Amino acid sequence: MTILKFWQLSIKAFFRAPQWEVAIIAKFFLGLFAAYMFASILFIGGSIYYILGRTFPEHSTIDMINQGVFFMFLIEFIGRFFFQQPPTTHVQSWMLLPINKNKILNDMLFRSLLNLFNYTPWLLYFPIAVVRVIEGTSWTTSLIWFFHLLCITLTLNYLIFLINKSNRFFISTLVLVILAISLEFYTDFSSYKFFATGLNWLEQNPISLLITAGLLVLIYRITYQFLKSRFYLDMGLAKKSEKVLRLGFAFLEGYGRIGAFLKNDLRLLLRNARPKQVLLIAFMFLFYGLLFFSMEMYRTNSTILVFAAIFITGGFSFTYGQQVPSWDSEYYPLLMTQNLTYREYLDSKWWLMFGSVVISMILSTFYLIFGWKTYLYVLTGAIYNLGVGSLITLYSGAFFNVPVKLNVKAKAFSNTKAFSLTQLLFTFPKLGLPILVFFIPDFFLGGYAGWITLIVTGLLGVVLRKLVLNHIAKIYRNRKYKTIEAFSKN
């Protein structure tokens, strides 16, 4: 009965949400994207065994895979930490209803299994296990291998629950990770190799299934008990108590109002769950170029390299900038009644994006290992982003008035709120323009013409930014009431 009722409520919540029509289209596209991702992972799962076997015939394939699995778990762990939202928020309204506590808790813990991260074993490890059987490993060994990984994944699923809820678990995990890293560096012990050998041993000894399965049962019990003992508003169901993150930002003193805004923006980024995800994504974009610069087939195609370079330094301004007034949606009425102009507001956002590009530029100096010419791509992309990229994203943000809940994590593939058709339309100038600006002179004139045009365009953007910002301010003014109304539906 509860499950059915719960479904009914979710359906109502969906259709009664503001802009649910857009949400349906968004769900469709996100569904397509998710299907594509699933297919890709499935493909990797099915082919990685053969690829590794051919490329490194001198090594044992399964050992390499096992070492890789260690890093997969590491990535999964970080991903879960930033993206997995504990589904406790719905529970409050059920607390007073005559439903058994055990039922609510089990339901909550069971529902968390539907999280996308829990699909990885089936999409990635299961195909590998099947391929192993085809390639001659006994099916029991292969299946045991798979079940071990499945149990570990699900253990992570509940571990994250505890880490998100309790500082003690968070700190112990942190200590463990630091220990592992230092062991890696300072001793002969290597945690990922140890993990691989361990996995090898586990699959040889079927009885060992009891270890990982036992671990899973244990963590489930701990989580269950943990939540049960804290089934009160002020304990487990409340958010983890926050410590104030104090940062001086002394370097912003003396910049007056713009400085005050920037200080606020930096605090917004560091103190809220959602912007932290943006920071993580922006950080990952720094390494986007590795995909292209390291592959021989792309190294000669300068247009594709420019495309990659734009992303390396533009990650933050893309992800943050396109939602610019929305980040302040929770207190937009305050900003609208204070003594400040749209121009000042936009100026401060522009400087924030400027700063992000400069920092990315410094952080991406590691591309110098691919040669100075590669880094030249990064620098050119950065100058373009400084001048033009940031303005285009700010411009697109002006049309995007969907409230953002700052301290609620966005779930992967379900974030329909961050989707809009206008944003989709703006993707073309965002990505197409720099490529066009580079490609045309590069194709017709050759030499450094493409680079020079891109740099000049970027510098022109910096010089002419006042004009564009004034224009964006005008859009803000025209959309003022619409924006306030949309944001009030937070």
Add this chain to the structure above:
Amino acid sequence: MISIENLTKTYEKKEVLNIDQLSIKKGERFGLVGNNGAGKTTLFNLILDLVKPNTGQVLNNNVHVHQSEDWKKHTAAFIDEGFLIGYLTPEEYFYFVGELRGLNESQVDSWLEEFEVFFNGEVLGQKKYIRNFSKGNQKKVGLVSTFLGNPQCVILDEPFANLDPTSQIRFKEIVKKQIENRTTTFLISSHDLNHVTEVCERIVLLEKGLIIKDLKTDSDTFSQLESYFKV
């Protein structure tokens, strides 16, 4: 200070506010009462240019609020949580608002001393973000921030709601003191007839968007209002 002419606001063919003429003098303590849906918050939002009127205009110190933004320099308001920045500590919030009104941090600090009693040791130096404060203490932060930089016009929606009894009394004293010292115009809406008649010298009663009564407060006002709402 504020003059309103022929102001109407309609939501989906339903008129929620219709005011022919209303003017509020400089330094006046103006109270607004009325049941839910009477249009109190809508009126404040119109004065603050947060919603667009269907007809009419609002002049704030002779500035047409819909056409110019100059009124923001001398006006402060606290309507709801939308005026607080949840991820700041109260101090950081006061510094931010202070900066926008031309006060530096030490000026804000010394100015905050005046409100120590009102804060009751629960607001400053708590090492907590505003979003983690109780509703009552959040309200205190919002109310006090409106006085920063001595704006000529202060607009408060339900300032007494969520405050504990002691804080309600202290807040009344603060408002009275502000008026003694300066020429601040106050626009206050409230469901609490007792408080509003005590603080305000003029009370306007709204009902379904229309002005029903416009009273100068005297010893009789409270019972007059009470008998109106009894029905």
